[in-house]
Amino acid sequence: MVRRVAIVVAAIVLAGxxxxxxxxxVRPSVARSAIRxxxxxxxxxxxxxxxxxxxxxxxxxxxxxxxEARVVRIDHRAGESVHAGDGLLTLDTGAARLxxxxxxxxLAQKESELARLRLGLEESTxxxxxxxxxxxxxxxxxxxxxxxKAKLRAEGLATEQETLAAxxxxxxxxxxxxxxxxxxxxxxxxxxxQLAASELDVRIARRESEEARRQLELxxxxxxxxxxxxxxxADEGTTVRRGDxxxxxxxxxxxxxxxxxxxxxxxxLAAGQHAIVKLDDATRLDGTITSVDPRIENGxxxxxxxxxxxxxxxxxxxxxxxVAVVTGTRGGVLSVQRGALAQSDxxxxxxxxxxxxxxxxxxxxxxxxxxxxVDGLRExxxxxxxxxxxxxxxxxxxxx
Numbered sequence: 001m002v003r004r005v006a007i008v009v010a011a012i013v014l015a016g017x018x019x020x021x022x023x024x025x026v027r028p029s030v031a032r033s034a035i036r037x038x039x040x041x042x043x044x045x046x047x048x049x050x051x052x053x054x055x056x057x058x059x060x061x062x063x064x065x066x067x068e069a070r071v072v073r074i075d076h077r078a079g080e081s082v083h084a085g086d087g088l089l090t091l092d093t094g095a096a097r098l099x100x101x102x103x104x105x106x107l108a109q110k111e112s113e114l115a116r117l118r119l120g121l122e123e124s125t126x127x128x129x130x131x132x133x134x135x136x137x138x139x140x141x142x143x144x145x146x147x148x149k150a151k152l153r154a155e156g157l158a159t160e161q162e163t164l165a166a167x168x169x170x171x172x173x174x175x176x177x178x179x180x181x182x183x184x185x186x187x188x189x190x191x192x193x194q195l196a197a198s199e200l201d202v203r204i205a206r207r208e209s210e211e212a213r214r215q216l217e218l219x220x221x222x223x224x225x226x227x228x229x230x231x232x233x234a235d236e237g238t239t240v241r242r243g244d245x246x247x248x249x250x251x252x253x254x255x256x257x258x259x260x261x262x263x264x265x266x267x268x269l270a271a272g273q274h275a276i277v278k279l280d281d282a283t284r285l286d287g288t289i290t291s292v293d294p295r296i297e298n299g300x301x302x303x304x305x306x307x308x309x310x311x312x313x314x315x316x317x318x319x320x321x322x323v324a325v326v327t328g329t330r331g332g333v334l335s336v337q338r339g340a341l342a343q344s345d346x347x348x349x350x351x352x353x354x355x356x357x358x359x360x361x362x363x364x365x366x367x368x369x370x371x372x373x374v375d376g377l378r379e380x381x382x383x384x385x386x387x388x389x390x391x392x393x394x395x396x397x398x399x400x
Contacts, residue, residue, distance in 0.1 A: 028391060028394050028397045028398065029397060029398035029399070029400050030357070030391075030397050030398070030399065030400065031399075031400045032399050032400065034386075035357075035384050035386040035388075036339060036384070036385050036386045037352060037382045037383060037384050037385060037386075038336050038337035038339065038382070038383055038385050039336070039380060039381070039382055039383075040334055040335070040336050040374060040377050040378065040379050040380060040381045040382075040383060041334070041335060041336070041379065041380075042332060042333065042334055042335075042379055043331075043332070043333075043335055043371070044329060044330065044331040044332070044333075044335075045329070045330050045333055045335045045365070045366045045367075045368050045371050045372065045373045046274075046326045046328070046329050046366075046368040046369070046371075047326070047327050047328040047329070047330075047366045047367060047368055048276070048324040048325060048326050048327065048367075048368050048369045049261065049265045049268060049324070049325050049327055050261075050322065050323070050324055050325075050369070051259040051260060051261035051265075051303075051322075051323040051324075051325060052259065052260050052261075052320070052322070052323070053257040053258065053259040053260075053277060053305065053320070053321040053322065053323040054257065054258050054259075054318060054319070054320060054321070055255050055256075055257055055315055055316060055317060055318065055319040055320075055321055056255065056256060056257070056258050056317065056318070057227075057230075057250035057251055057252060057254070057255060057256075057317060058251065058254040058255055058256045058306075058310055059225075059250070059251040059254070060230065060248055060249065060250045060251070061223075061224065061225055061227070061248065061249040061250075061251075062245055062247075062248055063088060063223075063245070063246055063247040063248070063249065064243055064244060064245055064246065065091070065240040065241065065242055065243065065244045065246050066242065067091065067242055068239070068240070068241050068242050069091040069239070069240060070091065070237060070238070070239050070240075071089055071090075071091060071233055071235070071236050071237060071238045071239075071240065071246075072089075072090045072091060072236065073089060073090040073236060074088075074089045074232065074233065074234075074236055075087045075088055075089055075090065076088055076089075076229055076232065077229065077232065078229050078230060078231050078232050078234075079228065079229065079230075080228070080229050081226075081227070081228050081229075082223040082226070082227060082228070082229055082249060083223065083226050084222075084223055084224055084225050084226055085222055085223065086222060086223045087222050088222060088223060088229070088232065088246075088247050089232065089233065089246065089247070091240075100209070100213055103205065103208050103209040104209050106205050106208075106209070107202070107205040107206055107208075107209045110198075110201050110202045110205045111202055113198060113201075114195070114198040114199060114201075114202050117194060117195065117198050118195060121187075121190075121191035121194065121195065122191075124187055124191070125184065125187055125188060125191060128180065128183055128184040128187055129184060131180055132177065132180045132181055132184060135173065135176055135177045135180055136177060138173050139170070139173040139174060139177050142166070142169045142170040142172075142173045143170045143173075145166045145169070145170070146163075146166040146167045146169070146170040148166075149162055149163040149165075149166040149167075150163055150166075150167070223249055225249060225251060226251070227249040227250050227251045227252065228249070228250050228252050228317075229247060229248070229249055230248045230249070230250045230317070231247065231248045232246065232247040232248075233246045233247070250317065252317060253311060254310040254311050255307065255310055255311075255312075255315045255317070256290075256304060256305060256306055256307060256310065257275075257277055257287065257304070257305040257307065257321060257323060258302060258303075258304055258305075259275075259302065259303050259304070259305055259323040259325075260300045260301070260302050261300070261301055261302075261303070261325075262299065262300065262301070263296045263299050263300060263301050265301070265325075266292075266296065266301035268325075268327045269289065269292045269301065269303055269325060270289065270292065271289050271290060271291055271292060272288060272289060273288070273289045273325055273326060273327070274286070274287075274288060274325075274326040275287040275288065275289055275305045275323055275324065275325045275326065276323070276324045276326070276369060277305060277307065277321050277322070277323050278321060278322040278323070278324070279312075279314050279315070279319065279321050280314070283312075283314050285307050285308065285309055285312060286307070286308040286309075287305040287306055287307045287308060287323075288305065288306050288308075289303050289304070289305055289306075289325065290304045290305065290306045291303065291304050305323060324368075324369040326368075328366060330365070330366050330373065333365065333366070333373050334373065334374055334375065334377065334379060335371045335372060335373045335374060336371065336372060336374055336377075336383050336385065337370065337371055337385055338367065338368065338369070338370055338371055338372045338385070339385025339386060340385060340386055340387040340388075341364070341372055341374075341383075341385055342364045342367065342372060343387070344387065344388075344389045344392070345388070345389075345392060346364060347361060347362065347363070348360065348361055348362060348392075349362045349374070349377070349383050349384070350383070350384040350388050350391070350397065351377065351381050351382065351383055351384070352381075352382040352383075352384070352399070355398065355399045356396050356397060356398055356399055357384060357391075357396060357397040357398075357399060358395070358396050359391070359394065359395050359396065359397075360376065360377070361376055362374050362375065362376040362377060363375040363376055
């Protein structure tokens with residue numbers, strides 16, 4: 001009897017052990033080495049939006065054609081280094097030279113016309129001035145005559161008619177003198193106006209001639225700085241119009257970033273915002289948005305980022321980079337390294353509790369490029385930041 005009881009008890013114990021072992025074996029498990037974890041810390045979180053960036057030169061000189069001409073010779077090709085003063089290409093400037101010579105001749109003609117006008121006006125003014133001097137003498141003589149006739153009339157030696165005639169002649173000469181003086185004033189005013197107009201024509205012609213000569217000198221296209229030709233007209237014989245871009249010279253000693261982002265985030269961008277430029281997994285540069293292009297093209301907004309270290313050795317022209325724009329900051333909050341958190345499950349996280357991972361409810365707040373704000377966890381807790389999508393429906397996972 002005792003033996004039977006012992007056998008039954010042993011069977012029950014063995015069955016319970018077997019069931020427990022089976023349940024433990026069936027429960028999901030994960031190797032500790034297969035997951036990444038991070039500690040919950042109280043620190044600042046920066047909210048960011050991501051953009052795609054391209055490294056471009058900080059300074060790029062755009063060379064435009066000063067005249068309409070044909071490219072005769074290309075002295076340097078794209079990708080070559082140039083120094084200040086080096087010739088870039090040669091233009092056929094025959095037509096521009098003829099225009100410059102024509103303007104020089106026009107200037108000489110205008111200067112000659114001004115000289116003739118000045119001489120003619122001076123002669124006219126001098127003639128009127130001489131007439132006035134002569135008329136003044138006549139006035140003096142006629143007034144003396146009238147005074148003498150008046151004295152003789154008082155003595156009965158001259159008739160009244162002679163006296164009146166002498167007085168009338170004196171008054172007439174006064175009127176003629178005033179008319180000559182007024183004519184001289186008008187002549188001088190007219191001369192001043194005519195000279196001013198002619199001098200203006202000369203100044204305009206001189207400026208046009210100087211501009212034509214300057215444009216002709218600029219047509220000897222040379223680099224005004226050291227740099228690298230990033231682009232230049234490719235074919236000799238190409239006709240370029242005045243104002244056409246014919247070359248670009250970049251200073252590759254310093255760079256900035258041109259970034260593109262979805263227009264959904266365009267309203268959140270502003271000049272002066274902090275940005276982080278990621279060149280590779282190990283290289284991140286601080287930057288500041290300098291300007292935001294107001295145009296939206298194909299659902300994309302563009303903006304420029306100035307780098308704190310614009311001469312970093314890893315910067316290269318046209319290098320692709322990731323840009324994170326900081327749109328908000330919250331300090332002194334519980335946060336954890338972001339990893340894969342909140343990518344697939346926005347309301348739970350797995351926390352390490354001894355030899356298992358426990359799925360706990362959490363609330364995520366401000367999300368940055370590296371960290372994310374969490375509510376519902378305690379400071380110092382160890383959180384799984386790996387992708388746990390495969391365990392979304394379990395409450396705990398064994399750690400092996």
